[in-house]
Amino acid sequence: MATAEDLADNPYVDDPPTDFAPVEELDEDAAREQAEQLREAIRYHDHRYYVENDPTIGDRTYDALFARLQNLEGTFGLDTDGSPTQRVGGAALDELGEVEHVAPMGSIDQSGEVADVREFDERVRRGLDVDAVEYFCEPKFDGLSVEVVYEDGEYVRAATRGDGTVGEDVTENVRTIGSVPQRLRGDYPEFLAVRGEVYMPRDAFQAYNRERVEAGDDAFANPRNAAAGTLRQLDPKITAERPLSVFFFGVLDSSAEFDSHWEVHERLPEWGLRVNDRIEVADDIDAAIDYRDRQLDVRDDLDYEIDGVVFKVNDVDACQELGSTSRAPRWAFAYKFPARKEQTTLRDVVVQVGRTGRLTPVALLDPVEVGGVTVSRASLHNPALIEDLGVNVGDEVRVQRAGDVIPDVAEVVEKHSEGVVEFPDECPVCGSPVERDGPLAFCSGGLTCPAQRERAIEHYASRDALDVEGLGEKVVEQLLDAGLVESPADLYELTVDDLVDLEGWGTKSARNLIAELNDAREPPLDRFLVALGIHDVGPVTARNLAREFGSFEAIRAAAEGRTDDEAGEDDGSEDGDATGDDGQVTLDALAERSEDGDGDGDDGDGDSDDNGDGDSDDLRGDREAFKRVDDVGPEVADSIVEFFHSEGNRAVLDALVDHVDPQEADVEAGGDELEGLTFVFTGSLDDFTRSDAQELVERHGGSATSSVSGNTDYLVIGDNPGQNKRDAADDEGVPTLEEDEFVELLDERGIER
Template sequence: MKDIKQHIVNLRNELREHNYNYYVLDNPTISDFDFDIKLKELQALEEAHPEFYDANSPTQRVGGEVTKNFETVKHEYRMYSLDNSYSKEDLLDWEKRIKKLVDGDVQYTCELKYDGASISLTYENGQLVRAVTRGDGFQGDDVTANVKTIKSVPLQLKGDYPSKFDIRGEIVLPFEGFNKMNEDRVANGEEPYRNPRNTASGSLKLQDSAEVAKRPLECLLYNLTGVNLGVSTQFESLEKARFWGFKVPNEAVLASSVDEVLEFINLWDTKRHELPYETDGVVIKVNNLQHQDELGYTAKAPRWAMAYKFKAEQVSTVLNKITYQVGRTGAITPVANLEPVELAGTTVKRASIHNADQIEKLDIREGDTVFVEKGGEIIPKIIGVDFTKRSTNSKPTTYISHCPECHTKLVRTEGDAKHYCPNYNGCAPQIIGRIQHYISRKAMDIDGLGGETVALLVKAGLIKNYSDLYELTKEDVIPLERMAEKSADNLINGIKASVAIPFERVLYAIGIRYVGETVAKKLAKHYKSIDNLMDASQEDLEQVDEIGIKIAESVKQFFASEENISIINRLRQFGVQLQISEEELKGQTDVLKGQSIVVSGVFEHITRTELKKLIEDNGGKVSSSISSKTSFVVAGDKMGPSKKEKAENLGIPLINEIEFLQKIKNNINFND
């Protein structure tokens, strides 16, 4: 029996090595026929000896697991977006910001930006345990069964890998495989797929993993995430990941200046067309991981990385008609309805025109031939008009004066680019939009309830605002279009479960204009409850960190509405979280209230992330740069000499992590 087990182990190791050579190194050392013979031998042995089952055996790649509902999983480390740049000036500005915040020379890793579906892979003890889509960056869908079928994803690592880590990358569909799939579809009388990116993304959500296994997907990895990873630079992390068995593109280079970065960009702006995958730019990262740590993140993106987008593709087509959409805040957006045209791998029928000023500035008219571009934005936009093709009968566009939905006269305040419909409580798209925002993933994340169902509920007269959701019954929703019994159960259970969503997300969900995720977190942390926030004066609101006049006015305006107060009180009755929980409040103090603190260096007893959270939990503000307003610096090992010198020249105290932790533990005010 021991001999059989050892033979199985040896076969698995041999097949993994052949798989790595073929799919990662593109250097096969065995014929397809011989590989298949060995794989069949292993399958037969595993079937005869189920006691030696291994979820990460090479035989598991054929798929067969069916997933009806993909479980939502919270990312242990958030998946951030990237800031975009389009010129040398953008990159130079970015470099200036970096050099203000870190000491010493800065190197950059330049990597090609592949256009696929973002994925996060979690490995424990060298084995793949989870694959999760990007989702909203905070949580995504568990697609492990499907990702295991992708041959370039190692199920078992080799070498000196850390005991646990995440690695991020893109699931892509090479052009060759994509074209072959389309040839087969056309031969079978089916519509061809539109582009590789969307096809790759859609493949991850197929319910039958055996179907995914038939698709020639690949996984290109580019970022290690975790603690104690044994690497000190981004470039080293790419080399390590490659050594452990990941498919890491070889095109990355190190650059010492923006000029060298631009050389790389210019080379690949042309050469990318020779690559087997879709690319849409270059990602530039600060190479030193300690520098990355010091630079940290904004609310949406790392400060240490920038995506340089290749010049967007442009096409021209005819603008048939301008229509107008009403958003949840009442904002009116003009939309160009176009003669369908192919652009960046998709058929474009509509494009954004932004506002009345844009229409006037570009002199956009119905019947014009317009230039359309799909750049950093998801929605294509009109960037100009071909005046040589304009009809002599053409008439300037007159912007609408009344809401296209409820016919209320539009308003436009001074300094605001958009027109608004003021019929807050009687305009259907605003009502539907607010409820759709309330249920969205980053807000209340109500499982089983989508945007289309919200519209059906409103049109059926079952709900008029988001507090009405909590009175819905299964009997109410069963008659809705495409609503089966199981779907109705999921919807009602999802609504019930949403009462556990924490206060900061509820505050974002209720839809106060200008109160996005970050502002909601700041207000929730500062005021602790919705009642405290409602009672705050405008002057008090403006004193909160990063809350300006516009946000303060909007908050006061929201709570001045009797209908909004009534809705909030109904949410309270249904048990929705309208204050920070006791558990969350535990350990929070005002010891650092009003103090601006810089964290610099490498720490031994606590991670930089934990240190920053401690500062914020105790009322302090984490600042990235030292100035006369800095209260003190928590200084670790390898603190930059120029930072240290600046702090000393300004007379700003430096304390080590032990002193800081001791003061927090003893609840000692740092001004003492």
């Protein structure tokens, strides 16, 4: 690659112009010349940015040069081999191939104990018969090791470490990383195979995790996982969109020769390869240990993750004399840092919008080990908790895993900021006003909010609800983007022709989904109730409601305060078109709050009525009828009544029942083999789902509740059970059954499964 002196006449190096003449005015020779100047200039600017960390132009200017080069190459069909434009990613691969390394990429011995480090030094000194050894000291990067090969200065291939002998071919993905030069610069060797560490910078990792959480996806646990997952993408365009970088730190094979690891470190940047600047040479092991301690002190200030340091005998001839074992070199050792435990720094807070419109703040953290698991996000639950904790970005916090499952922020250990996190006044997804309901916050947009609409439809088709196979998160998003659905009722109006027009769909897959939806037109009543997403109404409560009331219309009539004679009469909007007075979509079906959006079912005056006299004229539903149902208390009864009272919900229900006929429950169905017994289930079962197990118990006269109490007869424990239920069983003296013991109990009582 050319140096600044070589490019003195290149107009795109110093203060480059960006007001290009239209491409159409160039002939092919002029276009080819300009493209080559742009390529050389962009390589130069890449080197200044990634290797020297000293850019000479701004991002907008760089982007303009890059876009012009793409335009020239595309318009004139110019050869793009080795061009910087290849960083945007090529065609997707069917699978990653395998590559044999030019030299073994071994692992190294490691320990977090200083005694082991000194023992390593003693072995080295004995092997070399010297009193002291000079060590090359470098950070141990927590990323993904790769081999990158150059021939005649040109980038040829890249591979992951794999088993040390054979790795995965990630040539096209590594090509997209800006800090990997496509062509070496200066007096480079004819052949060069270097070892590097691909990583995701911490700032970029937090920003990327923020995007994932906002989109409803799981956050990556740590930057290493994020880098590894990105580098193994089959579509290089996805890799190109993600913020990866690389440090080069060793030569695996080369036509050049080196006397020391320090010389390698000095020469790599001359060829355009980025190295780390926290490298030192220590005169002896004591100085090397001091180096490690200093890096431990600053690890939290770095924009990349390190989990220790590496000591290498600096002299290359001495390394060859020491040789290697079958698995690791005798001349290198990693001195590991202790794992971060429980205390970490809060880097960002992102607000998620749930299916019901509830806004949940999520803390994005420096990765920390909690209970043996690395976490990078934790719940802050609600704005009231943020205020109680007094937490803000930059604070040192303690993280705990609630019930051994969900991590949350327990307390602020050290305050490094002013004030607390500012909770948004508007929904971060749709911009609707945020309304507070006690300690909680909700988006008032209802199903006009894309986050609520998408997740409500996903829930409607989920396993515990109507279990519509093939209608997962990605498909729902695709249907929404195409404008084919806005509410669950729209699902039943889809046609094969609608679906086959979408990317990735064929006639067979379209027919399969339509068949699944047709099969869901006569769902069991309890599953339909779950599908509606009424707050606090899960599978157990839904089954209890179905058994008590028998039919959907009976439940709806009770919730709306109608008599049996009134049931079946017009109870929704006149036209059932799910629009408000202003003609805008105002659907809040599957939401947990009434139409006024604040959760108390009132008109804004706090009286829960129209005239302010305190009488519940609007919400005249029969709460007492619901409170007589097992597992339904006052709050759940309120949720049910408020759900059915909402005009928007009623409009959606009217549209749904045009397509769906919930089947009446057989109130007296089943035997009495388990009469008088109450079961609670925790964890996942092998022979049947928890929902099916609960239904089986109730069908044979027993009760299945969601929480352990003194009235519980058995707690049935599956895989990965919740600790809270087990603790409650211990406190209440409730016997526990493993799944096989539960099955044995069923067999003893003659219950067929």
